[in-house]
Amino acid sequence: MSDTDDPMAINVDVTCPLPRSHDAERITLAYGDGGRLSRNFVREWILSRFRNPALEALGDAAVLKSSGRLAFTTDSYTVTPLFFPGGDIGTLAVCGTVNDLAVSGARPRWLSLALIIEEGLRWETLGRVLDSIQRTANAAGVSVVTGDTKVVPRGCVDQLMMTTSGLGELFGEAPLEASRLQVGDAIIVSGPIGQHGAAILCARDELGFEPAPVSDCACLHVPLMALQQAGLQPRATRDATRGGVAAVLHEWCQANGVAIDLEDDELPASPEVRAVCELLGLDPLFLACEGTFVAAVPPALIDSVLRVLRQHHVSRAATVIGRVVASRSTPVCVRRAAGRQVPLDEPAGSPLPRIC
Amino acid sequence: MCLGVPGRVHRWLDRSELTAEAEIDFGGVRKRCHMACVSQAVEGDFVLVHAGVALAILDPSNCRVDLPMSSDDEPDR
Amino acid sequence: MNLIDDYRNPHRLQERLEVARRLATRRWTIMDVCGGQTHSLLRYGIETALADCMNFIHGPGCPVCVTPAEVIDAAIDLSQRPKVLLTTFGDMLRVPGKTGSLMQARAAGGQIRMVYSPCDAVQLAERHPDLTVIFLAVGFETTAPATALATLQAQARDLKNFAVLAHHVRVEPAMRGVAAAPSAPLSAFLAAGHVCTVTGYESLRSLAADFRLPVVVTGFEPLDLVEGIIGCLEQLESGRAEVENRYARCVRPDGNPDALRLIDRVFAVSHLSWRGFGILPDGGFTFREEYSLFDARRRFGLAPLSTLPADRESSCTAVLMGIIRPPECPLFGVTCTPDAPQGAPMVSSEGACAAYYRYAPPGATTDV
Numbered sequence: 070m071s072d073t074d075d076p077m078a079i080n081v082d083v084t085c086p087l088p089r090s091h092d093a094e095r096i097t098l099a100y101g102d103g104g105r106l107s108r109n110f111v112r113e114w115i116l117s118r119f120r121n122p123a124l125e126a127l128g129d130a131a132v133l134k135s136s137g138r139l140a141f142t143t144d145s146y147t148v149t150p151l152f153f154p155g156g157d158i159g160t161l162a163v164c165g166t167v168n169d170l171a172v173s174g175a176r177p178r179w180l181s182l183a184l185i186i187e188e189g190l191r192w193e194t195l196g197r198v199l200d201s202i203q204r205t206a207n208a209a210g211v212s213v214v215t216g217d218t219k220v221v222p223r224g225c226v227d228q229l230m231m232t233t234s235g236l237g238e239l240f241g242e243a244p245l246e247a248s249r250l251q252v253g254d255a256i257i258v259s260g261p262i263g264q265h266g267a268a269i270l271c272a273r274d275e276l277g278f279e280p281a282p283v284s285d286c287a288c289l290h291v292p293l294m295a296l297q298q299a300g301l302q303p304r305a306t307r308d309a310t311r312g313g314v315a316a317v318l319h320e321w322c323q324a325n326g327v328a329i330d331l332e333d334d335e336l337p338a339s340p341e342v343r344a345v346c347e348l349l350g351l352d353p354l355f356l357a358c359e360g361t362f363v364a365a366v367p368p369a370l371i372d373s374v375l376r377v378l379r380q381h382h383v384s385r386a387a388t389v390i391g392r393v394v395a396s397r398s399t400p401v402c403v404r405r406a407a408g409r410q411v412p413l414d415e416p417a418g419s420p421l422p423r424i425c
Numbered sequence: 426m427c428l429g430v431p432g433r434v435h436r437w438l439d440r441s442e443l444t445a446e447a448e449i450d451f452g453g454v455r456k457r458c459h460m461a462c463v464s465q466a467v468e469g470d471f472v473l474v475h476a477g478v479a480l481a482i483l484d485p486s487n488c489r490v491d492l493p494m495s496s497d498d499e500p501d502r
Numbered sequence: 503m504n505l506i507d508d509y510r511n512p513h514r515l516q517e518r519l520e521v522a523r524r525l526a527t528r529r530w531t532i533m534d535v536c537g538g539q540t541h542s543l544l545r546y547g548i549e550t551a552l553a554d555c556m557n558f559i560h561g562p563g564c565p566v567c568v569t570p571a572e573v574i575d576a577a578i579d580l581s582q583r584p585k586v587l588l589t590t591f592g593d594m595l596r597v598p599g600k601t602g603s604l605m606q607a608r609a610a611g612g613q614i615r616m617v618y619s620p621c622d623a624v625q626l627a628e629r630h631p632d633l634t635v636i637f638l639a640v641g642f643e644t645t646a647p648a649t650a651l652a653t654l655q656a657q658a659r660d661l662k663n664f665a666v667l668a669h670h671v672r673v674e675p676a677m678r679g680v681a682a683a684p685s686a687p688l689s690a691f692l693a694a695g696h697v698c699t700v701t702g703y704e705s706l707r708s709l710a711a712d713f714r715l716p717v718v719v720t721g722f723e724p725l726d727l728v729e730g731i732i733g734c735l736e737q738l739e740s741g742r743a744e745v746e747n748r749y750a751r752c753v754r755p756d757g758n759p760d761a762l763r764l765i766d767r768v769f770a771v772s773h774l775s776w777r778g779f780g781i782l783p784d785g786g787f788t789f790r791e792e793y794s795l796f797d798a799r800r801r802f803g804l805a806p807l808s809t810l811p812a813d814r815e816s817s818c819t820a821v822l823m824g825i826i827r828p829p830e831c832p833l834f835g836v837t838c839t840p841d842a843p844q845g846a847p848m849v850s851s852e853g854a855c856a857a858y859y860r861y862a863p864p865g866a867t868t869d870v
Contacts, residue, residue: 276618279448279455334512344454347506348474349592349618350428406512406724407519409547414860417841421592422618424428424476424645425537425566425852427538427644427696429722429752431505443654452506459621461651462761471505473699473752476591476641477619478648481699481758483505487750492508492725 096190101220110218114195118203123179123214131214133179135238140175142166143234151198151228153272155264155284156359158229159201164288164359166235167209168308171290172362174297175237177209182216183232188223198229209288211235237290241297249304250325254393255371257303257364259292259384260285261337262314266356267345270422276349282341287360292381299377303364312416314390315354315401317363319415322400331391331413333405349422354403354413356420365393429475431483432458434468449474505751509723510546518728519551525735531557531687532734533824535677536642536694537564537852538722544861546724552731557687559824560847560854562676563694565641565669566593567846567853568776568822573669574599576804577638580667581612583802587630589623590638592616597849604638620652620666627656627664636798639668644696646670646787647761650768653796667798671774671786673697674705679782681713683823690716690734695726695749700765702757706745714743721749768793775807778818778846818845821854828858835859 100110116125123131146162156164167177182202186195206213264285271281293306307317318329331354338346338353346353360383366374371389378387402410432449438457439446445460449472459478466472471483534540540560543549549558562568574597581588581604588604595605595616608614613633617623620637627635639649649666656664673694680686693706698719710717716737720730729748737744747753765787774786789797798804817831828834828847838844840856847853851860 274616274618277456340453344451347430348428348451348456405546406510406515407547407551408512408516409550411545411547411550412861418596421595421616423593423851424591424618424641425564425593425850427536427642427694429644429696429699443651443658459619459648459651462647462758462764464760473696475644475696476648477621478651480644480647480696480761481752481754483751485751488505490750491721491729491748492514 094191094193096186096188096192096195096220098188098220098222101186101218107218114199115216118199119206119213121212121214123212131179133214133236135178135236138239140170140173140237140239141234142169142173143232144169145230145232147227147230148269149227149273151194153284154268154281156286157198157201158231159198160205160286161359162231162233163202163205163209163211164286165310166233167211167288167290168360168362170235170237171288171293172306172308173237174239174241174293176240176294177211177235177237177288177290179214179236180206180211181232181234182213184216184218185226185230186218186220187226187228188220190228195229205288209290240294241302250321250327250365250393251304251367252327252393252395253368254304254365255368255389256318256329256331256391256393257366257371257374257378257387258309258314258337258361258390259289259364259378260361260386261339261342262309262358262361263338263342263346263353263356264361265359266313266420267342267353269357270349271345274422276345278341278345280341282339282345285358285360287383289360289362289383292378292384293362295377295381296374299373301370301374301377303366303370303374306362306364308362309358311357311419313353313355313357314363315352315413316416318401318413321365322396326396328394328397328400328402329391330394330410331401331403333403335388335390337386337388337390350424351420351422355416427475429473429480431471431473434466434470434472436468447479449479506723509721509725511725515546515724515728518725518732519548522552522728522732522735523555525732525739526555527739529556530689530735530738531559531824532690532692532731533559533561533680533688534692534694534720535561535563535673535680536692536697537567537850537857538696539563539692539694539720539727540854540857541852542722542724542727544857546727548724548727550862556731559688559827560857561680561824562776562779562822563854564847564850564852565645565671566597566850568671568778569594569597569640569669570775570777570807571599572807573638573667574604575601577604577667578602578607578612579804580636580798580802581607581614585633587613587615587626587633587635588638589615589617589626589635591618591640593850593852594638594640598843620649621655624652624656624659624661624664627661628659631663634663634665636665636667639666639670641670642673642694642697643670643700643765646769647700647764650764653768653793654764656796657793662795665796665798665801666789668769668789669774669786670769671776672771672784674701674709675782675785676776676779678709679779680823681709681715683825686824688715688824689738690718692720692727692730692734693717693745695719695721695753698747698749698753698757700757700761702755703745703747703753704755710743710745716743717745719745719747719749719753721752778822818847821847828855829862831855
C-alpha cells in the first residue's frame with residue numbers, strides 16, 4: 070500500500086518521530102497497535118491477498134466446517150536470510166505446516182498466520198513474503214482463515230517471524246503414527262537430501278558457491294495422499310526438517326525399539342550438496358530438508374510405493390536408502406566403503422562448517 | 426585435521442601476488458579460492474583447497490601412484 | 503578420474519584391506535596425528551575392519567582440541583569488547599574454554615561470526631571500517647599459510663581494523679614428543695598428508711631415524727589411509743624405519759615453498775602451549791615483530807599464555823600420547839561426552855575421544 074494517498078498516514082506523521090518518507094517505506098510500531106492503522110493493514114495487505122469467506126468475515130475466530138477427523142499442528146518460523154535460493158520465510162511457513170499435516174495423514178485445509186514484525190521492516194519485504202505465502206497456499210489448496218499481526222520494537226525480533234497453525238482432515242482411516250516400524254521395513258526418502266540446510270548455510274554465510282544449493286522447500290501432501298488413494302499405507306512418514314534425515318531415523322529407532330541400517334551409496338544428494346558437504350566437512354544426513362520426507366514401508370509395498378511417488382514432481386527421485394533391523398546399542402548405522410556398519414551420530418545442534 | 430578438497434581450476438580471476446584468485450570447480454559447483462600458494466597453476470589443473478586457500482597443484486601422474494594394484498578397471502582419465 | 507570417488511571405491515578398498523590384513527604378522531600399533539584421518543578411519547569403518555589385526559592410536563591430531571582453554575577465553579573476552587567482531591572457523595564455536603564456548607558468548611551478546619577462510623575475515627574488516635575484525639586463528643601448518651596470507655592482504659590494503667588472535671601449532675614437535683614418551687606403545691606414524699602438503703617430509707627423516715619408527719605420509723580418503731597403513735606394515739615387517747610418501751599427488755618432498763614462504767614472512771617458530779600437553783618446544787608460530795600491529799594479543803594487551811601445562815587432563819594426555827585408548831578413560835562417555843566435554847580430545851568432532859564416541863559409542867559391540 071502507499072501511505073501517501075491514505076488520509077490516515079497524515080495522523081501517523083503527527084505522532085511518529087520518523088520522517089514521513091521513512092514511514093512510507095518502512096513499517097512502524099503504530100501498525101501493530103490496533104485501531105484504524107491495523108484495520109487498514111489487514112484490508113490492504115492481508116485481505117487483498119487471502120480471499121475466503123472465513124477470513125473475510127473478520128471475526129475473532131474463523132468458523133469452519135469439517136466432515137471428518139482433524140489433525141492440528143503449529144510451527145514458528147525464523148530464518149536468516151529471509152530470502153534464499155528456492156524460497157523465503159513465507160514459503161517455508163506454508164510448506165512446513167502443510168507437511169506436518171501431510172505426514173500425519175491429513176489433507177491440509179486451513180492455516181492461521183501470525184506475523185511478528187520488527188519495526189522498520191520494509192513494506193516491500195513484507196509484501197514479497199506475503200505474496201509467497203499466498204502463492205504457496207493457493208498451490209497447496211489451503212486457505213489462510215485467521216491471523217494476527219504484531220509490530221515489535223527494533224531489536225526484539227530479527228526482521229520478521231511468523232507462526233502458522235494448520236488444520237487438516239485425515240485422508241485415511243487412521244493417522245500415520247511412528248510406532249509400528251518392523252524389522253525388514255524399507256526406509257525411503259522422497260528426494261535428494263540436505264538441500265534446504267545447505268542452501269541456508271551458503272546464503273547466510275555468503276559462502277559464494279556457484280550455482281548455490283537451492284532449498285527443496287515444497288508441499289508434500291499430494292504424493293502422500295496418492296499413496297493413500299492407491300491403498301499403500303507406509304508404516305510411518307516424517308518430513309526431515311531440523312536435524313535432517315539422521316534426526317528422523319534416530320527418533321524412529323527410539324520410539325519403535327528398532328535399529329536402522331543405511332547404505333551410503335544409496336543416499337541421494339545433489340552435486341551441489343555433495344560439493345558443499347565435502348568442502349565444509351558436513352554430512353547431508355544432518356542437513357535440514359523442507360520438501361523431503363522419510364517413509365518406512367513394508368517390504369511387499371516397496372516397488373508400488375516408489376512407483377506412485379515417482380509420478381509426482383516433488384517425490385520423483387524417491388529411493389530406498391536402508392532398512393529396519395533388530396534393536397542394538399547403535400541405533401542408526403551407515404555401511405560405507407569398507408563394508409562395515411558405522412554408527413551415525415544423533416544430531417546435536419545445527420551442523421557447523423569445519424576446516425579440521 | 427585439515428579438510429582439503431580437490432577442485433579444478435576453472436578460471437583465473439586475479440593474478441596479483443597476494444590477492445590471486447581463481448574460480449575452482451568442485452564437482453560442478455564453483456567457488457572463488459585464493460591462489461597465492463599455487464601461482465603457477467593453469468586452468469584445468471586440479472588444486473587442493475583448504476580454508477579457501479589452494480595449497481597444492483595435484484600431480485596427475487601421481488594420482489594413480491596413490492592407487493596401486495587395481496585388479497579390475499583402471500580409473501579412467 | 504574422479505579425485506574423490508576413485509579413492510572411496512568399496513571394491514578396491516576391500517582388496518587393499520585384505521592386503522593389509524595378510525601383511526601383518528604381529529599386532530602393530532599405528533598412530534595417526536591428524537584428526538581428519540581419525541575421522542576417516544572411523545567414518546569409513548577402516549579401523550573396525552582391521553581391529554582384529556592391529557591397534558590404532560589417534561594422537562594429537564586436532565588443532566581445535568589442542569588449543570588451550572585460555573585462548574578460547576581470550577577470544578570470548580575480545581568478542582565482548584565494544585566495536586569488535588570476532589571471527590573464526592565453525593569448528594571453534596562449540597569448543598569450551600574455562601568460561602564457556604564462543605557459542606555461549608554469542609548468546610550472551612558477544613559479536614561473533616563464523617568464516618570459512620581467514621581471508622573472508624579481511625573482507626569483513628574492509629566492509630565494516632567501524633569495527634575491529636579479529637580472526638581467531640587455529641590450525642596446523644596446513645592452515646597457517648591462510649592466516650599469513652590474510653595478514654599480508656590486510657597489510658597491503660592498509661586495514662588497521664584487522665587483527666589475529668593466533669594459535670597455530672606445528673605437528674612435528676608433537677610427534678617427537680609422543681615418540682619420546684617412554685610408555686607410548688607406538689610402532690609407526692601415519693604422517694598428516696595436508697600438513698606435509700605445506701611442509702614436505704624432509705624434516706620427518708630425523709624423526710624416523712631417531713626413534714626407529716616408520717613414517718608414512720598419508721592422505722585422507724579411505725584408500726589413501728589403507729595405503730598408508732600398508733606402507734607402515736611393509737616397513738615394520740621388513741624391519742625398516744623410513745619416511746615414505748603415499749600421498750604423492752599432493753605432497754612433494756619439499757612441500758609447497760610458496761606456502762612456507764608466506765608462513766615465514768609473517769610468523770616465527772616459537773614455543774607454544776598445547777592443551778593437554780603444556781608447552782612444546784618449537785610447538786607453534788607467533789607473529790614476527792613487523793606484524794605486531796596485527797597481533798591481537800599485543801594490540802589488546804592480553805596476558806601472555808601461562809607457561810604451565812594449565813590443563814590438568816592427565817587422561818587426555820595419555821589418550822593423546824596413545825598410552826590409553828579413549829574407552830579406557832574412566833570419564834569417557836560417563837561425565838565426558840561431546841555435549842559436556844571435559845578435555846581436549848572430546849571437544850571437537852575431530853578429537854580422538856569425540857570420534858570414538860561418535861563412531862564406536864560406549865556400549866556398542868565392536869563388530870556390528
